[in-house]
Amino acid sequence: MKKQTYRVIGLMSGTSLDGLDIAYCELSLKNSQWQFEIPVAETRLYSEAQQRKLKNITEASGEELTITDRDIGVWMGEAVKEFIRQHQLQPDFVASHGHTVFHQPERGITYQIGSPFAIQAISGQTVIGQFRNYDLAIGGQGAPLVPVGDQLLFGDYDACLNLGGIANLSAQWQGKRIAYDIGTANMVMNYFAQQQGQPYDQNGQLARQGQVDQMLVNTLNQLPYYQQNFPKSLGYEWVHREIISRIERANLSVPDAIITALDHAAYQIAQSLHSLPEEQTTPFRVIVTGGGVFNEYFMKRIREYTAGQIELIVPDEKTVAFKEALVFALLGVLRVRNEVNCLQSVTGAQYDHSAGVIFGKI
Secondary structure, rough: OOOOOOEEEEEEOOOOOOEEEEEEEEEEEEOEEEEEEEEEEEEEOHHHHHHHHHHHHHHHHHHHHHHHHHHHHHHHHHHHHEEEEOOOOOOOOOEEEEEEEEEEEEHHHEEOOOOOHHHHHHHOOOOEEOOOHHHHHHHOOOOOOOHHHHHOOOOOOOOOEEEOOOOEEEEOOOOOEEEEEEEEEEHHHHHHHHHHHHOHHHHHHHHOOOOOOOOHHHHHHHHHHOOOOOOOOOOOHHHHHHHHHHHHOOOOOOHHHHHHHHHHHHHHHHHHHHOOOOOOOOOOEEEEEEEHHHHHHHHHHHHHHHHHEEEEEOOHHHHHHHHHHHHHHHHHHHHHOOOOOOOHHHHHOOEEEOOOEEEEEE
C-alpha cells in the first residue's frame, strides 16, 4: 500500500558550482494534492579545490572523471550522514540529482557525477539517482526534470522561473505542461566574478560598476538556440562555448563582462516570459526561485524588461534557495510509487515515464 507521507532528503548540485543543497522535506498527499514542508535545509559549500576540479571537469581524462565521480559521491554521502546526525532525522530515502558534467541531448548523452553507490554506502541510506538517463534513451532531452514538481507543488502559479546557473521556465501552455532552459543566468556572472576573487557578484555590485557592450549583447541575442522550439535544454559546454568564450574574446573589464552577461540573460528571460500568456485578462503570475533571486540588480533588470506586464513573485527564502532539492525529493517519491515523474511534453521523449534508479531497499 502506498504511503501518504514521505520524509526525504533531496540533493541538488547546480551549474553555478556554489555547493550541494541538502533539504529534508516532508511530502504529504492530501485530497489528491501534494503538500510540502522543508523543516531543515542547508548548502554545503564546495572547497576551492573542488570548485577548480568541477569547473575544468569537461577536460578531464576518463580515469580522472571516474575518480571524481567517486570522490564527489563520498563527499555527498558524508554530508548527508552529518546532516542526518546533526538534525536527528529519520528519512525514508535520499533523492540525488548529482552534478552534471556533460549534457548533450543532441548526441543522446548526459552524465551526472556524485556516485549514488558511494552516497548509499557512506550515508547508510537508500538513494534514488540517475533521473535523466532513461529519458535520453527513449528520445528525450533528459531535462528539464523539475516541471513535474512545478505542476504538483506550485500549480497555482501561471509559470515557474528558476534562476540557477542556467535560467529555466515551466508553465501550462495550450493544455499541457511545457518547460525549457531559457539560457544562462548565474553561471556566467559567477565565472567572471571569480576572476575578482569573489564567488559571485553579491547584489550585482560589480555589474553596477560596468557598462553594457550593446554590440556584444546584440550578437548573443542572435544565437540560434534562442530561435529553437522547445523542448530544448542546455549544458555547461554550450554556455562556455557560446557565451563565456565570446565575452572573453571581447577583452572586457570584469564589471563590463558581468553587466553584459546580466543584461543578455535578463532580456532573454523577459522574452520567454512574454511569449507565454495566452490571454491578458488577469496578471500573469510567475514564481521566481534560485540563487539569482538574491541578486537584486538582476531581478531589477528582468522587471524592467518585462515592463510591468508580468507579476514576478518571490516566495519565502527557504523555497527560493531549496526548491530544486525539494522537487528532486518529490521525484524520488513518485519513483518509489511508480508514478509519472518525467513528462513527454517537457522532454520530448516517446512517452511519460517514472525516472530514476533505486540504490538499496525501499
